[in-house]
Amino acid sequence: MIVVYGAGGIGCYVGGRLAAGGAPVTFVGRQRMADEVAEHGLRLTDYLGADLRVDPVRFETTPAAAAEADLVLVTVKSAATAGAADELAEILRPGAVVVSFQNGVRNGEVLRSRLTEQVVVTGMVPFNVLNRGAGVFHQGTEGALDIQRDAAMTPYLDAFERAGLPLTQHDDILPVQWSKLLLNLNNPINALSNLPLRDELSQRDYRRCLAAAQAEALELLHAVGIRPAQLLAVPMHRFPAVLRLPDFLFRRLASKVLAVDPLARTSMWEDLEAGRPTEIDYLNGEVVRLASSLGRGAPVNSRLADLIREAGTDRRAWSGPELWHTLRLAM
Ligand SMILES: NC(=O)c1ccc[n+]([C@@H]2O[C@H](COP(=O)([O-])OP(=O)(O)OC[C@H]3O[C@@H](n4cnc5c(N)ncnc54)[C@H](OP(=O)(O)O)[C@@H]3O)[C@@H](O)[C@H]2O)c1
Known part of the structure; x- marks a missing residue:
């Protein structure tokens, strides 16, 4: 059974x-x-x-x-x-x-x-x-x-x-799990944007936030010798560069990423809406944990994790420029 x-x-x-x-x-x-x-x-x-x-x-x-x-x-x-x-x-x-x-x-x-x-x-x-x-x-x-x-x-x-x-x-499943985790680093960004995934990922400033979170994680993974598996058409280490592209180029080159249900959002958004605990400690928090095991920091992922914790009691919608500005201050 x-x-x-x-x-x-x-x-x-x-x-x-x-x-x-x-x-x-x-x-x-x-x-x-x-x-x-x-x-x-x-x-x-x-x-x-x-x-x-x-x-x-x-x-x-x-x-x-x-x-x-x-x-x-x-x-x-x-x-x-x-x-x-x-x-x-x-x-x-x-x-x-x-x-x-x-x-x-x-x-x-x-x-x-x-x-x-x-x-x-x-x-x-x-x-x-x-x-x-x-x-x-x-x-x-x-x-x-x-x-x-x-x-x-x-x-x-x-x-x-x-x-x-x-x-x-x-x-070895670990490189596969880390690749999925790199994609899931978008979960807090999506939750903070208060937008459906497609609308959020269509905006370059939100994608810049995700690129920064991924680049930070990729550097740490490189330091510990984990090479994330390729899950999508683009190898994971090239993902941040694709995310940073201007909107018109991103739409053309990454149309598959935007081909999601127009109403789809992440479960982190749903968890915040429902007042349930989120998985932030197991996603961005995992990057922070990896950094501290190396005696380093992960300021972008750490800040995103803090913002989600704050959103648990004080919900607001972050525009792309606002969120990107906040993360840049943390870098
Ligand atoms: N949803 C997706 O699209 C998706 C995609 C890929 C991977 N994942 C991952 O898959 C996992 C599950 O996600 P999900 O979206 O399916 O979560 P979910 O919809 O919250 O389902 C989990 C269910 O398990 C219940 N539960 C918790 N503890 C239990 C226990 N001890 N006994 C019986 N039931 C219990 C939860 O109830 P309570 O809410 O009352 O605790 C909830 O109803 C997560 O790690 C998620 O990140 C999700």
Whole structure:
């Protein structure tokens, strides 16, 4: 049995696709999500026009539902990983396989330190999923699921294949995770802009902020010998230069980046709106942590992290020129 632990956007979509492909899936999540799915069922759509329904859906709200799991997909936000791991440690059988399908670079480690009798494998979800309400989960962008190569996953490769979500296996997942993290450095910028992603990324000053955050991280990664994997058409180390291009050139050269749903925003924006903790400590905060491990600073990422923390209590929209000015003062 496959259990999705923390059934929200990613969990309902990935687990739903697995269930639609014929795999036995149990979802474990919050009551409000259980109610939504009980009322409307689960419907999965994607940017290519797929439209699948999952019926019936086994959705539970207590950790005990994961007791019989052979494979657990952990899809809680990073701040909830330790708590989820402690709950799972109480009930999972030894040898069960636990996959982190989360952003950031340390969730695998957190799970491994608490689930010492299970096999923990680190994965990465490259695409965006939006809960459109009424049980509809939409994959808005392309990309295949990535995972650390591990023999423990062999029995499940077919299920992911049948779900239309084949796993790309990597001998070293860390460079893949860091690449995703470099892209996620836009999350606070998007949240502070209070704009949909497409509108934000269309403006050069916001892109300058992202370029500065990425350039700072790239320099640190270079210092510790991590070479980010190439996730998009442009190698990661060239990304800041592309972001700094004038708007008309960026629109022409990076049309794919702007080809997102016109209403799509980052989950950090959603978290701020809902008054929930954000993943800032696991994204920009991770860059700051890397810098301090080298006895250095990461002023751009540090400032962005501070602004998000302040936005938790004092929300305002930052224009591109304002945000860029503030970050330049920090450099
Ligand atoms: N959404 C995307 O497009 C996307 C894309 C790629 C990667 N990711 C990454 O995937 C991860 C999950 O993101 P998401 O957007 O799917 O988050 P999400 O929608 O917030 O889903 C997580 C769900 O898990 C619940 N949860 C937390 N702790 C739990 C526990 N102990 N037991 C049961 N349920 C629990 C949460 O409830 P509460 O809110 O009540 O805690 C929430 O409903 C994050 O690391 C994110 O960065 C997201």
